[in-house]
Amino acid sequence: MSTTPPNVDHTNAESPVTTAHSQPTPLWGTTGQAPRRIPWARLASTGLLTALALFALIGPLIWRQYTSQDLSQFLQPPSLAEPFGHDHLGRSVIARLAHATRLSLGLAIVCVATAATTGVALGLLAAWRRGWVDQMLLGISEIFLALPALLIVLIFAALASGEMWTIYIGIALALWVEYFRVVRARSVSVLTSPAIEAANLLRLGPAHMLRRHLWPELAPVLLTMASLGMATAVLAMSTLSYVGVGLKPPTAELGLLITESLPYYHEAPWMVTAPIVVLLLLLAGLLGLRAQEVRR
Amino acid sequence: MAPLPAPSPPRSPAARTDHDYSLARAVGKVLIRRAAQAVSVTFAVTVTCFVIVQHLPGDIAFRIAAGRYGYDKVDASAAAEVRAELNLDTPAWQQLGGWIADALRLDFGASLVTGASVTDELAHHLSATVHLAAVALLLSVTLGTVIGLLAARSRGGVLDRLTDAWVALVRALPPFVLGLVLIIVFSVQLGWVPAAGHGERGNIVLPALTLAVGLSGLFARVTRDTVAQILESEHVHFARTKGLAGHIVLARHVLRNAGVTLVAYIGVQVLILVEGVVVVESLFAWPGLGHALVHAVFWRDIPSMQATVLALALIVVVVSTLVDLAVLALDPRTREMQ
């Protein structure tokens, strides 16, 4: 699950507050508006993800039967109606693929939403209250920092293997800590800044601080983390089923599709290639969406 | 409320003893923090595993007995014997206390599947994993640093762009897919190296390569960005105007400063490495902790799972500690953080 960002907090330090001091005054006449570059990576990623989302939403409506077996169609090669043919049990590969994509995207969204809500709420709480609340939450987050995400998901998979909720809880639990740490660190630095001091002197209330100070500072980071977190979730789910402790057949899931089709990679290469390509495109789309932000 | 920008009275010229004292204090702080982390992670994992055991379907004593004698030979009396032996009749909180005490003694009991002592097996798994992880880390750091340095020196050039593209590709490639591709190409098609197993020469090549390729991409990018940033820094400019040649500036000013960031980055890498180990070991049947963990999860062999998870978590803690100490050694500023 190598999608963990190289510490979003560090790489994303782009606030003018920090750069204004660390950089020498530029020589006059050499700065000025940099020509706005077209974000090709983002455009391509957005297009890719839109296409995949459409496939996930509409695909299952077109190709409804993803579990019905028909051994007479054993490894049938692709045709116009069935672009990826049939698998070793005669099931429609495209139908299974569409359902698997929907499952991956859906679960990733739910996991990230849960983790982000929890992490942001606790991070703000810790930064605002400080004191023992902060210390306690920090202590808990230290535990999670020693446990790579996949281990947490695996522990939960042992609880009741093959059930969706264990994977959901496991992934959400693995992801929340990152939101907590980043939101807490950034909020603390915002809340102790002169800008907040000035806002207090101007008697502007918490609504102003949330809307004008905290939210503009956090939103871009959260978006970046959300897209990377979705990639982590997609990858974790498929990895689990690939190593045999994730969702159980006959569920259509990308990792399972790859495992099931591997023995036939010689006879029916399209069957193996299709889920791998979908998985790669999904990850590339999610990682490319905010690549510039991660970079900085 | 915010403390105002600290007025900085001229600090007393730090004598050597002052300096050594603050270094010792900083080291102590790191060790205490990491020790606390190790203890709390042990505690958390143990409690979680205990809860899972309590909720396992069926009679746990029966399962343990089955693990010892085989399913066909188990009867109610054998189960009762096990129950009495392991105090499974006592209240849950007493059992939990026993679990935690055992865990702190590194005694994880017997495997529910094989009946063998988990701790004994752990040593073998641990050495196999450390072997694989160390080779992979060494490979990725070397590869990543060299590529990143070259890219940073030719910013915007062909090599820089190639690195960028390669990094993006590697990042989007899940480790198990990368492993599969490597097996198919190098083992099945070319027949250069064995696909899986352990103990023969060449066994380590594919798993280590799978791990290293993924990691080195991230490492190359971080190296490139860090070095590029340092090359633009004021102190490097000043070093140049002192009349120092380019390679001297690189050796004396750029590398050490880049080292601070890169060493710290290994701390992030180790999490990714451990995840990779779990996947890659299962894929290549490499008999390490990750392989054992996936097995334990599959068979719900909770004592084995507890032991392997803890071992992997403690690897993370140990590496993080070493990274913290290395950063203290490299960057004098961190020694005086309040």
Added chain:
Amino acid sequence: MTIELLDVRVNHQGRALVDVPRLTLEPGQAVTIVGESGSGKSLLAHALMGSLPRSLQVQGDIRFGADRSCLADVGARRKLWGHRLALLPQEPVLALDPTMRIDQQVAEGHPRFLHGRRGRLDALEQASERLAGLGLHNVHNTYPHTLSGGMAQRVAFAAATIGGAQVLITDEPSKGLDPVARDSLARLLSQHVEHGGALLTITHDLDLARALGGELLVMQQANIVEHGPAEQVLTAPAHPWTQRLLAAEPNQWVPSWRGAGASSADATPLIEARGLSKAYGGLPLFSGLDLEITPGERLALTGPSGSGKTTLGGILLKLVHPDAGEVIHHPDLADGRVQKLYQDPTVAFPARTPIRAGLRDVTRRHRVDPERVNMLMDRLRLDPSLLDRRPGEISGGELQRIAIIRAMLLNPRVIFADEPTSRLDLLTQQETMDCLMNQVSEQDAALVLVTHDIGLAAAVTDRNLSLDNADPVSMAPARVD
């Protein structure tokens, strides 16, 4: 050896940023170039050094004694770095490598440093000697982050000059230094000249120019408009631009705002402080300090950096807790009638919010007519479209004026201004202070001004509280009539 620059032109996209027919540097002479930001003075120095950004094109010739070469030949000049040409960095704290010991950083510029063990030891020894000669004892084994700004400046000087370069170029070396530190810097630079070196200083600090003496050149919009001996130019300026520059010095100001409101001595103080003490890092900043701020009065808090001016201000505003003593605010000050201006206004605004949105929150919260913002923008000669930008996208002077407007929306009784103009050049400082003082007197507010600039304190305030480490509390009238 005399160094001459001939027909220097620096162009950016066809626009001339520097156009100077001749610049001569003689051994044993200081040459100082003054001018406002953007006049091209820095670029001229970097053209000589050969360290211009690549996006700029340079033309012209350089003559070292009899050798003549093209200014565009940067490679040739690079070979002279360290032993012929040296540059004192603008921000010494940033110019030192944070991970390397001081003596190593100084010694590495020595010509013999890379020549074997023997040479290295010699170089290190000389580095220690030089540092000691600059009053820096026992620091050779430490790291840059333990140094104060003034100490870092001297370390950088030692590192820049150990190579034995005759020509020393310094670009805004007094940035952010208080008068004491600036004077010791001037002595340092003069030493280089006395030892037969040639010095080229770029600055907007007329006090530094005065202290350095020598030849003074005044630059405006890429051209040198006046030159001559420093003393002559600074006392009897010929060119209107130089005259304007000199008139912008605080002691020359002719205030357009009216004097302090005749605050009767028996008026109830707005802020009353008794027995204040505060220590920082074990060193006492002040103790047993009593202070009253009455309506309409103008008080300056002065003293060198690190003397606790800002901390005292924070205590008076109840933003910082004193170690001992108490601060009482008059009930009139409730609901935001005390406002603060910051040294760097960009950090006082939410960084990613357009300024207009932030001001709208203020007018809504305090039920101020939004029209007042536009009116004040107009009064302070600001373009209304500035409000649609973010704080980082506006110049410091303009943003400080917007900060003044923001504070004034609450009709404050006390304004606390913490070095509000120390990052601005003279002309901008004059304009900003003018706006501030006009508003302060219109509102009849009390002003507490923190500054290390005695001249500014004298021009603006009636009373001066000096926080000097040697003499913690001395109260003196600032203006002796």
